[in-house]
Amino acid sequence: MKELIVARGLRKSFGSFEAVRGIDLIVPAGQVLGFLGPNGAGKSTTMRMLTGFLEPTEGTVTLNGIQLAADPIAAKGTFGYLPEGAPAYGDMRVEEFLNFVARARGYAGAEARARVDRSIERLHLEPYRRQLVETLSKGYKRRTGLAQAILHDPPILVLDEPTDGLDPNQKHEVRELIRRLGDDRAVVLSTHILEEVEAVCTRAVIINEGRVVFDGTPKALDAKAAANVTSNRLDHVFRMLTTSDIGGASRTKAASR
Amino acid sequence: MNSTARIATIFRREFAAYFTSPLAGIFLVIYLFMSAVLTFQMGGLYERGQADLRPFFQVQPWLDLFLVPALSMRLWAEDRRTGTIELLLTLPFSVRDLVLGKFLAAWAFACVALALTAPLWITVAWLGSPDHGTILVGYIASALMAGAFLAIGAFLSAFTKNQVIAFVLSGVACFLLMVIGFPMLLDFVSGWLPRTAVEAIAAMSVMTHFESMMRGVLDGRDVLYFVSVTAAFLFLNGIVVEWKKAE
Numbered sequence: 278m279k280e281l282i283v284a285r286g287l288r289k290s291f292g293s294f295e296a297v298r299g300i301d302l303i304v305p306a307g308q309v310l311g312f313l314g315p316n317g318a319g320k321s322t323t324m325r326m327l328t329g330f331l332e333p334t335e336g337t338v339t340l341n342g343i344q345l346a347a348d349p350i351a352a353k354g355t356f357g358y359l360p361e362g363a364p365a366y367g368d369m370r371v372e373e374f375l376n377f378v379a380r381a382r383g384y385a386g387a388e389a390r391a392r393v394d395r396s397i398e399r400l401h402l403e404p405y406r407r408q409l410v411e412t413l414s415k416g417y418k419r420r421t422g423l424a425q426a427i428l429h430d431p432p433i434l435v436l437d438e439p440t441d442g443l444d445p446n447q448k449h450e451v452r453e454l455i456r457r458l459g460d461d462r463a464v465v466l467s468t469h470i471l472e473e474v475e476a477v478c479t480r481a482v483i484i485n486e487g488r489v490v491f492d493g494t495p496k497a498l499d500a501k502a503a504a505n506v507t508s509n510r511l512d513h514v515f516r517m518l519t520t521s522d523i524g525g526a527s528r529t530k531a532a533s534r
Numbered sequence: 535m536n537s538t539a540r541i542a543t544i545f546r547r548e549f550a551a552y553f554t555s556p557l558a559g560i561f562l563v564i565y566l567f568m569s570a571v572l573t574f575q576m577g578g579l580y581e582r583g584q585a586d587l588r589p590f591f592q593v594q595p596w597l598d599l600f601l602v603p604a605l606s607m608r609l610w611a612e613d614r615r616t617g618t619i620e621l622l623l624t625l626p627f628s629v630r631d632l633v634l635g636k637f638l639a640a641w642a643f644a645c646v647a648l649a650l651t652a653p654l655w656i657t658v659a660w661l662g663s664p665d666h667g668t669i670l671v672g673y674i675a676s677a678l679m680a681g682a683f684l685a686i687g688a689f690l691s692a693f694t695k696n697q698v699i700a701f702v703l704s705g706v707a708c709f710l711l712m713v714i715g716f717p718m719l720l721d722f723v724s725g726w727l728p729r730t731a732v733e734a735i736a737a738m739s740v741m742t743h744f745e746s747m748m749r750g751v752l753d754g755r756d757v758l759y760f761v762s763v764t765a766a767f768l769f770l771n772g773i774v775v776e777w778k779k780a781e
Binding site for chain 1: 617618
């Protein structure tokens with residue numbers, strides 16, 4: 278499979294604080310990568326470097342064969358991105374906002390309208406298309422953010438907490454959508470919900486204090502839990518890997534991918 | 535998509551944004567009202583018995599002190615507060631596209647405000663026979679001055695997430711750029727500064743250049759002054775956006 282995201286040796290320092298301390302991430306098409314870690318582990322910072330919002334202090338990002346640092350405009354055309362909190366222009370109607378993004382993506386006229394309509398349909402936003410973004414509930418605002426990210430059918434999707442704030446039905450729908458999109462794309466999504474990793478991801482990467490502490494399939498993650506743990510097994514593994522109190526010293530990298 | 539098309543996309547979004555909030559409209563009405571009041575009442579447009587718009591142009595720098603910060607305050611502060619800055623900078627835009635698109639939208643709005651004062655021009659043309667060339671140069675000077683002030687305002691807006699702070703900072707900065715050319719201040723510093731330094735300070739003031747254009751003299755150096763100030767602050771604006779974006 279084609280390697281769509283190739284990030285090598287990513288480091289990011291803010292002053293004397295080192296938020297990301299050397300992360301390599303290679304994501305081929307057809308993979309849905311769940312990005313996990315405690316708050317402040319460097320998830321959002323890493324995603325911001327993948328999408329060119331932040332320049333890495335060290336390391337390189339190549340997206341669909343285009344070096345982000347060398348040709349940022351072209352590289353930014355290869356992905357859709359849902360930033361943390363799903364920011365959108367509150368003073369615009371849903372369809373106006375999506376139309377702005379369509380124009381930014383280089384579409385005009387009938388093609389832009391078709392793209393916007395398709396995106397609205399995929400995220401079931403039809404009843405809300407004339408509503409101001411600032412009046413949307415949290416869940417619909419998040420869906421608008423997702424509609425914006427998939428509008429141009431990009432080969433790469435980077436989604437920062439795509440299901441945060443959605444009700445269980447909406448969560449289910451969005452997970453289905455992500456799974457479908459992941460068939461032929463590279464998807465990186467961050468989440469706090471471990472069951473989500475089992476539900477939609479084909480690969481799980483856990484980071485802690487700016488470093489990768491687990492990289493493998495959700496199954497391999499589950500297998501790390503002791504046999505006597507019967508409930509919340511993933512939570513147990515997560516705690517084990519990201520805290521030092523219960524055997525977190527074993528920061529091993531699972532070989533399976 | 536080329537850079538012009540990208541700038542046009544930002545321009546459309548930002549220009550439309552002025553019409554979705556009542557705030558810009560309120561400032562526009564106040565600006566037009568004050569323009570008329572100050573021109574007729576304090577400027578004594580009728581009493582002077584001269585068919586020109588001098589009183590109108592004389593109050594422009596003062597009116598700009600509140601109209602311009604009102605237009606520029608939201609340019610970056612709002613995007614930083616709501617997080618849409620992250621969206622903008624991860625869409626296929628360069629910082630330059632964003633800086634120019636936003637600036638041009640604000641400037642276009644300021645030019646619309648100026649254009650809406652055309653009834654004053656029509657009034658003096660109807661009452662007498664003014665020198666239309668002088669008035670045209672006055673309008674060009676007003677537009678260039680508003681552009682320079684807007685560039686300063688946009689630059690300061692990128693420093694903060696708070697529009698009120700952006701408004702106050704811009705007002706103060708534009709005021710300073712005006713007063714450094716006032717004779718009162720220049721007389722004060724001329725006591726202990728060499729003559730060339732005093733002249734350099736005067737040359738940096740907006741007023742020096744605006745007043746010469748207001749008299750109807752279209753001098754390349756005055757135009758160059760406004761264009762340079764605008765360009766310099768737009769350049770700095772881009773640097774501040776990069777520097778402050780993630781905070």
